[in-house]
Amino acid sequence: MSVRLIAGVALACAFGLALGPRLALAQDARLNKRLDPQTAAAVAALVDSASTLGLPTEPLVQKALEGQSKGASGEAIVHAVRALIRDLATAREALGDDVSVDALRLAAAALDAGATPAQLERLRPHRTRESFAGGLAGLVYLMSRGVPAEQSLDLITAMLNARLSAAEFASLQRLVERDMMAGAPPAEAAAVRARALIQHGRPTGLDGRVRP
Amino acid sequence: MSELDPRLEPWLAALRKEPLARPEARARLAAALRAEDARAARRILSPPAALAAGIALVALTSAFWLALWRLDTPERGVAAEELTSAQFVLHARDARSVSVVGDFNDWDPRATPLTRTGDGVWSAVVQLRPGTVRYAYLVDGTEWRADPHAVTLHEDFGRPTSVAYIVPQEAP
Numbered sequence: 528m529s530v531r532l533i534a535g536v537a538l539a540c541a542f543g544l545a546l547g548p549r550l551a552l553a554q555d556a557r558l559n560k561r562l563d564p565q566t567a568a569a570v571a572a573l574v575d576s577a578s579t580l581g582l583p584t585e586p587l588v589q590k591a592l593e594g595q596s597k598g599a600s601g602e603a604i605v606h607a608v609r610a611l612i613r614d615l616a617t618a619r620e621a622l623g624d625d626v627s628v629d630a631l632r633l634a635a636a637a638l639d640a641g642a643t644p645a646q647l648e649r650l651r652p653h654r655t656r657e658s659f660a661g662g663l664a665g666l667v668y669l670m671s672r673g674v675p676a677e678q679s680l681d682l683i684t685a686m687l688n689a690r691l692s693a694a695e696f697a698s699l700q701r702l703v704e705r706d707m708m709a710g711a712p713p714a715e716a717a718a719v720r721a722r723a724l725i726q727h728g729r730p731t732g733l734d735g736r737v738r739p
Numbered sequence: 740m741s742e743l744d745p746r747l748e749p750w751l752a753a754l755r756k757e758p759l760a761r762p763e764a765r766a767r768l769a770a771a772l773r774a775e776d777a778r779a780a781r782r783i784l785s786p787p788a789a790l791a792a793g794i795a796l797v798a799l800t801s802a803f804w805l806a807l808w809r810l811d812t813p814e815r816g817v818a819a820e821e822l823t824s825a826q827f828v829l830h831a832r833d834a835r836s837v838s839v840v841g842d843f844n845d846w847d848p849r850a851t852p853l854t855r856t857g858d859g860v861w862s863a864v865v866q867l868r869p870g871t872v873r874y875a876y877l878v879d880g881t882e883w884r885a886d887p888h889a890v891t892l893h894e895d896f897g898r899p900t901s902v903a904y905i906v907p908q909e910a911p
Contacts, residue, residue: 557845589842589873590895596846597883599896607895629870629904636871636902639893660870664904671890697906704888 561592566601573608582615583628586635614638621647626654633663640670646680653687661693662686668700672713682721689725699724822866825905827851827874829886832859834878841874843867848877869907875900 558567558574570591574584590611594604618634619626621644626634634647650666653659662683669679686696699720706716827839837853843865844850853861853876875898876884885891885899892900 586842589846592846593842593873593900594896596840596848597896597898603896610895632871633902633904636890636892661904661906664871667902668890671892693904693906697904 557588557592561595562604563601566591566604569601569605570608573605573612577612577615580612580616581624582612582619583631586615586628586632587611611635617644618647620644622651622654627660629660630654630663633660633667636667637663637670640667642666642670642676642680646676649680649684650687653684656687656690658687658691658693658696661696664693665696665699669703669713669717672703672707672717674714674717678714679717682717685725686721691724691728695724695728821868823869823905823907824864825867825872825903826862826864827853827876827886828860828862829853829876829878829884830859831861831876831878831884834859834861836879837861838877839863839865839874840877841872843872843874848880867905869905872903872905873900874903 558570561567562570570587574587577587578584587608590608591604594607599607614635615631617638618631622630622634637647638644650659650662653662656662665686666679666683669682670676674682686699699717702720702724703713703716706720707713829837829839831837838848839851839853840846840848851863851865853863856862873892874886876886878884883898886901886903889901889903892902894900
């Protein structure tokens with residue numbers, strides 16, 4: 528093999544390896560297509576940094592697209608993406624490296640809803656449970672309905688300890704919503720429904736589906 | 740082995756000697772050999788072949804990185820059997836159009852229009868992967884509304900966003 532051929536192969540490999548990640552991300556032309564060049568470049572740089580940190584990047588792209596769709600300024604989009612990176616990093620620090628992308632996104636939403644990193648950290652021992660993301664979804668739901676963070680966390684922790692499934696966490700939301708429509712205070716409805724789910728599981732009909 | 744006739748030795752010694760050639764002839768021979776070598780090298784690495792090889796290598800390495808990237812982002816590349824049907828419903832009596840816009844359709848307002856199914860009731864069924872979904876309704880192309888039956892997050896861009904968790908389908 529000639530020197531020229533070896534040099535050509537080495538150059539191509541170096542070029543591909545160096546630019547590969549950028550080309551792969553550049554394949555995602557959504558940013559360039561939807562954002563002005565300056566904002567797209569700023570968001571791409573943030574996405575690149577998040578990727579280097581091992582954080583999921585798709586939620587960041589989606590945050591930028593959400594901003595564009597809602598008519599936000601480039602500055603607001605970059606600010607929101609940066610804030611999301613901070614929340615995802617905080618959530619990962621609180622919960623550990625081995626949580627799913629869904630769990631990280633929900634934990635970031637819990638921080639957004641007012642939970643503290645220390646409160647999230649209390650859920651860390653449950654992170655390997657299959658229904659962990661469902662539990663975090665339940666936490667975000669309860670907090671968004673005005674149930675205090677500490678009480679929400681206690682209820683969700685008790686449900687995770689009882690090894691309830693993701694479907695049972697989802698039924699907590701349905702049942703609390705129903706109680707609230709009937710006039711029950713959210714915190715009281717959540718406490719009663721969570722206790723019932725822990726003791727009896729979710730109410731089912733003959734076909735195994737959740738009762739309407 | 741039998742011994743050779745001593746009289747033949749000088750002849751054999753002469754045959755073993757490197758043939759003497761004139762320096763000009765040697766130079767011509769060396770030049771011819773170098774030219775042949777260069778022709779062979781050009782056949783191996785002609786400019787179009789080198790370019791094609793380079794492009795192929797860049798494409799292959801990029802594909803490798805792209806595959807790694809897709810593996811790292813589970814939102815993408817979801818098998819059809821993992822998808823589950825989700826129904827989006829909004830009551831908007833006076834609306835002329837409603838669409839659901841979220842991270843499952845890249846926040847594209849035209850991607851998922853709802854159809855009027857009753858008296859002011861708009862709905863659409865969307866195939867989604869289990870997990871977190873962030874979305875909002877867009878009424879008449881201008882008014883953003885949260886889903887009244889889902890969690891509403893802080894308004895990042897001055898518009899509401901709902902979040903729902905799509906539970907994986909249970910095995911029968």
